[in-house]
Amino acid sequence: MSRNNRLFMLIMxxxxxxxxGTRVIDGQQVDKKDKIIIKFSHVVEENTPKGxxxxxxxxxxxxxxxxxxxxxxxxxxxxxxxxxxxEALSRGDVQMIAPTTSKVAQxxxxxxxxxxxxxxxxxxxxxxxxxxxxxxxxxxxxxxxxMKGLAMWDNGFKHLTNNDHPITKPGDLKGLTFRIMSQGxxxxxxxxxxxxxxxxxxxxxxQSLEEGRAQGQENTISNIYTKNFDQVQSYxxxxxxxxxxYAVMVNEDFWNQLPAQAxxxxxxxMAEVTQWERDIAQKLNEEQLRELQKRNQIKIYTLNxxxxxxxxEDFALVYTKFAQKCGTDFLNDVKESLELAGx
Ligand code: LMR
Numbered sequence: 001m002s003r004n005n006r007l008f009m010l011i012m013x014x015x016x017x018x019x020x021g022t023r024v025i026d027g028q029q030v031d032k033k034d035k036i037i038i039k040f041s042h043v044v045e046e047n048t049p050k051g052x053x054x055x056x057x058x059x060x061x062x063x064x065x066x067x068x069x070x071x072x073x074x075x076x077x078x079x080x081x082x083x084x085x086x087e088a089l090s091r092g093d094v095q096m097i098a099p100t101t102s103k104v105a106q107x108x109x110x111x112x113x114x115x116x117x118x119x120x121x122x123x124x125x126x127x128x129x130x131x132x133x134x135x136x137x138x139x140x141x142x143x144x145x146x147m148k149g150l151a152m153w154d155n156g157f158k159h160l161t162n163n164d165h166p167i168t169k170p171g172d173l174k175g176l177t178f179r180i181m182s183q184g185x186x187x188x189x190x191x192x193x194x195x196x197x198x199x200x201x202x203x204x205x206x207q208s209l210e211e212g213r214a215q216g217q218e219n220t221i222s223n224i225y226t227k228n229f230d231q232v233q234s235y236x237x238x239x240x241x242x243x244x245x246y247a248v249m250v251n252e253d254f255w256n257q258l259p260a261q262a263x264x265x266x267x268x269x270m271a272e273v274t275q276w277e278r279d280i281a282q283k284l285n286e287e288q289l290r291e292l293q294k295r296n297q298i299k300i301y302t303l304n305x306x307x308x309x310x311x312x313e314d315f316a317l318v319y320t321k322f323a324q325k326c327g328t329d330f331l332n333d334v335k336e337s338l339e340l341a342g343x
Contacts, residue, residue, distance in 0.1 A: 040096040045226040049281035082201035102182035157240040161233040162216030179217040225288035230298035
């Protein structure tokens with residue numbers, strides 16, 4: 001009997017036993033060789049939307065598979081940094097990763113749609129695209145690199161921090177160097193206002209800000225708070241200028257050799273955790289903003305609607321660049337879907 005079939009039989013027996021109310025083998029007792037191990041590597045702290053969702057996914061999968069499937073979450077770039085994760089996934093050193101959509105855009109340029117400043121008014125409009133046909137088209141692109149997209153998770157909207165002066169209008173960016181997580185549209189976003197950019201993995205951001213190699217960066221409240229960027233940055237502008245989300249993906253060869261029941265269990269659990277993750281992401285960003293306010297180490301400025309409109313108009317050039325690189329039709333399709341959803 002092949003290993004897959006053995007696992008399949010084992011899962012079936014255990015599920016039947018649990019259905020009959022019989023005490024089943026717990027995770028510790030499942031023979032190691034019969035386990036499916038999924039190493040899930042990511043780059044943020046555990047107390048973040050992605051970090052907590054990875055843990056919840058691991059716990060639920062262990063419980064539901066009676067310990068046969070073990071998801072091991074490795075936070076904080078413990079195993080691999082940005083820029084190493086895709087290769088690690090393709091080599092099979094890890095089986096699951098959840099990079100930001102901006103990082104996926106290094107492989108598939110249309111993913112930069114998520115980076116377009118002020119394209120999405122709120123999280124509902126983000127989900128409208130994520131969960132609709134355009135989101136599916138984007139996730140399907142991953143097959144080209146032997147990856148399978150399982151879900152899209154939120155972090156939230158990004159804001160600007162820097163250690164030089166308050167930023168209230170686009171012109172205030174001029175002359176500063178901002179760390180960016182990905183090249184392309186994010187570079188354009190800063191270059192179009194006379195700012196320079198430094199492309200760095202997440203793990204190196206704190207040090208680059210401390211050393212002054214970059215004066216500023218853009219990120220969600222959750223990442224700013226959990227990485228203590230307020231220790232090395234003086235000003236935070238709540239600009240909400242761009243969205244940051246994640247593509248949760250697995251190595252496709254690994255996925256295809258799993259027993260069908262295991263894939264089903266993983267997909268169902270992932271769908272459930274995705275809904276949970278979206279809620280927790282919003283709550284955590286709100287809660288951690290209050291914590292930042294309490295810590296009182298960084299001066300916080302909130303853009304009002306009028307100011308936000310000015311930023312939005314001034315970002316027009318970034319949209320033109322996106323359309324040149326990724327196609328006007330694609331951009332129009334996304335805009336149309338957003339308009340329809342808003343009606
Ligand atoms: C960053 O590099 O700033 C973020 O992508 C980190 C993350 O995964 O949230």
